[in-house]
Every structure is written in structure tokens, then in C-alpha cells.
Amino acid sequence: MSLSPIVEPLIGWFDQNKRLLPWRRDRAPYHVWISEIMLQQTRIEAVMGYYARFLDALPDVKHLSEVDDDTLMKLWEGLGYYSRARNLKKAAVMIMEEHGGVFPRTYDALRRLPGIGDYTAGAIASICFDEKVPAVDGNVLRVIARIQGNRENVLLPQTKKRVTEELTRVMPTRPGAFNEGLMELGELVCLPNGIPLCERCPIRDACTAYREGLTEELPVRIKTTKRRRVDLSVFIITAEDGRIAVEKRPEKGLLSGLYQLPNLEGFHDEAALAEALTAWRLSPTEITFEKDAKHVFTHIDWFMKAYRVQTAKKADRFLWVTEEELKSAYPLPTAFQKLI
Numbered sequence: 517m518s519l520s521p522i523v524e525p526l527i528g529w530f531d532q533n534k535r536l537l538p539w540r541r542d543r544a545p546y547h548v549w550i551s552e553i554m555l556q557q558t559r560i561e562a563v564m565g566y567y568a569r570f571l572d573a574l575p576d577v578k579h580l581s582e583v584d585d586d587t588l589m590k591l592w593e594g595l596g597y598y599s600r601a602r603n604l605k606k607a608a609v610m611i612m613e614e615h616g617g618v619f620p621r622t623y624d625a626l627r628r629l630p631g632i633g634d635y636t637a638g639a640i641a642s643i644c645f646d647e648k649v650p651a652v653d654g655n656v657l658r659v660i661a662r663i664q665g666n667r668e669n670v671l672l673p674q675t676k677k678r679v680t681e682e683l684t685r686v687m688p689t690r691p692g693a694f695n696e697g698l699m700e701l702g703e704l705v706c707l708p709n710g711i712p713l714c715e716r717c718p719i720r721d722a723c724t725a726y727r728e729g730l731t732e733e734l735p736v737r738i739k740t741t742k743r744r745r746v747d748l749s750v751f752i753i754t755a756e757d758g759r760i761a762v763e764k765r766p767e768k769g770l771l772s773g774l775y776q777l778p779n780l781e782g783f784h785d786e787a788a789l790a791e792a793l794t795a796w797r798l799s800p801t802e803i804t805f806e807k808d809a810k811h812v813f814t815h816i817d818w819f820m821k822a823y824r825v826q827t828a829k830k831a832d833r834f835l836w837v838t839e840e841e842l843k844s845a846y847p848l849p850t851a852f853q854k855l856i
């Protein structure tokens with residue numbers, strides 16, 4: 517089914533109903549870029565504070581390209597998926613070095629920057645530079661699956677490819693407004709989990725799912741990736757002077773370069789925990805169970821048991837920081853923050 521009947525009603529609706537979000541005040545590519553990267557996997561309400569803080573500290577590409585890693589991670593702390601922040605900086609360095617500090621203006625040039633995929637390149641190119649390219653994310657796939665009454669699995673790359681091609685064919689002279697209209701409709705009206713607000717929808721006359729009562733069945737989402745479970749014993753180790761032990765995670769892999777509470781893979785009895793702590797050259801005087809917690813990453817689930825440990829001896833392998841320093845200077849992923 518051609519998507520052309522939805523184009524004009526959607527743009528008209530977007531002009532009337534768009535939310536006045538901070539990154540919509542101008543069409544500056546730096547602002548759109550930062551907001552789009554933050555919004556991946558994170559809700560708008562949660563992003564607002566981070567966005568303001570980030571732009572205060574790093575108002576342009578040059579500042580971002582020069583920021584030190586700990587400051588960057590601190591600005592990102594709590595947003596998760598930290599590779600997004602690292603890629604922002606890498607891309608900023610590339611813009612400074614290879615583009616003379618000027619933001620690339622085309623989809624193809626944007627796509628070559630680290631951390632910028634099809635969706636983000638499409639969003640920036642269409643919103644900031646009026647290039648007629650779509651920006652297809654999960655919201656857009658849901659809306660299109662419902663409009664077309666299509667039962668393809670929206671998590672498969674071939675579905676995204678087909679939707680991208682069909683949207684490309686109907687791109688209007690205001691591609692940014694059309695793309696943002698689709699995204700906005702997905703967020704405000706054509707909601708996920710079977711509860712779209714069809715009575716308020718500007719394109720319901722063209723919608724197959726609405727007409728045929730399929731809104732609760734669509735989109736079809738069948739996950740094909742296997743999740744991995746990791747059990748961790750995590751220690752909140754406090755020395756006699758009140759300082760807490762932290763360490764830096766490896767430079768590669770999950771949460772790389774951030775800080776963490778000392779931990780051991782697996783769950784263990786108290787004797788085994790004491791043995792491990794002693795092997796780290798600590799002198800535990802007290803080990804008490806604090807809480808169970810779970811943290812969900814893209815393909816991994818951490819199941820954590822946290823223990824409070826008092827130690828008479830500080831081991832050199834850890835950094836010993838005050839609570840204040842931990843808050844202000846050491847980026848600690850949410851997985852660990854929720855234990856303290």
C-alpha cells in the first residue's frame with residue numbers, strides 16, 4: 517500500500533501539535549544530533565535534564581571534541597549505553613579534523629561518523645538540511661506496520677529496509693516535518709502495547725489496522741537474539757576513614773572505561789566472599805548482605821547480590837573515594853548506583 521495519502525495530513529497535524537522541545541527551538545545540527553543520540557533507548561522526560569546539562573558544559577562540537585573522558589562519562593552517567601557518549605566524542609573529533617569543524621550536511625557524510633546510523637543520519641539530514649531521506653526507528657516501524665496492516669516482524673532488517681524504501685518514494689518537500697511527524701505520532705498517538713489513541717489520529721482514514729481492528733496485534737515483534745545471564749557478587753567496601761573502594765572497568769567491552777564497585781562473578785557463601793576479599797589484600801571485619809538487584813543491558817541481564825564490607829586495611833588495587841567524590845568525579849553506571 518502506498519504511503520502517499522498520509523503525507524499531507526501528517527505534516528499538517530505535526531505543525532499544529534508538535535511539542536516545543538528544547539532541540540526544536542532551532543534546527544542546529546549539533547542540537548538535533550545530541551538529542552537524537554540521547555533519545556535512543558531513553559524517554560524524552562528523562563533526557564531533558566541531561567540535554568540541558570550537556571549543552572551547558574559542551575555547547576558545540578569543538579568543546580565536545582576536547583572534553584576529557586571522565587567529564588564526558590559524568591555528563592552521561594545514568595543514561596546508559598555509554599558507547600553512545602564515546603562515539604559522540606569520536607565523531608566530534610572527526611568533524612574538527614576532517615570537516616574543518618563544520619557539521620557534514622548530507623546523509624552519506626553523516627552516516628560515516630562514528631555512532632551515527634541510518635536513523636540518526638536520516639533525522640539530521642532531513643530536519644537540519646531538508647534532504648529527502650527517511651528516519652526509521654521503532655516508533656516509525658510501528659506506525660507504518662499499523663497503517664499498512666503489515667504482519668512482517670518489525671525487528672528484522674528486511675522489514676526496516678522495505679519501510680525505508682517505501683518512505684523514500686513519498687518524501688515531500690518538507691522531509692524533516694514528515695519524519696518528525698511520524699516520530700511524534702508514534703510517541704503521542706500511535707502508542708505501543710496495543711493502546712493507540714486512534715480517535716485523535718490525523719491519518720486514521722488511511723489506516724488498515726484501525727479499519728480492520730488490528731491495532732492490538734500490530735506490529736509483530738519477534739525477538740531472535742538470546743539473552744545471557746550473569747550473576748555478580750558486588751561489594752560496597754568501606755574503610756575506617758569512610759572512603760569507598762572503586763575501580764576502573766577495562767577499556768574494552770561492556771561499560772568500558774567507567775568505574776565500578778569491586779565485584780566477583782557468581783554467587784558465593786560468606787566464607788568464599790571473605791576469601792576473595794582477603795586475596796584482594798583487604799582485611800574484612802564485617803560482611804553483611806545488603807540487597808538483590810537486577811540490571812538489564814541489551815543482550816545481558818546482570819543479577820546482583822550486594823554486600824556491605826568494612827575493612828581494616830585499604831588495598832592499593834582500588835581507588836578509595838569519599839561519597840562526595842564518587843558523586844562528582846567518578847562516573848558510576850546505574851547498575852552499581854542502584855546498590856548504594
Ligand code: SF4
Pocket residue numbers: 659662663705706707712713714715717718719720723724725726731
Ligand atoms: S489510526 Fe490508530 S493505529 Fe492507525 S496510525 Fe493512527 S493511531 Fe496508529
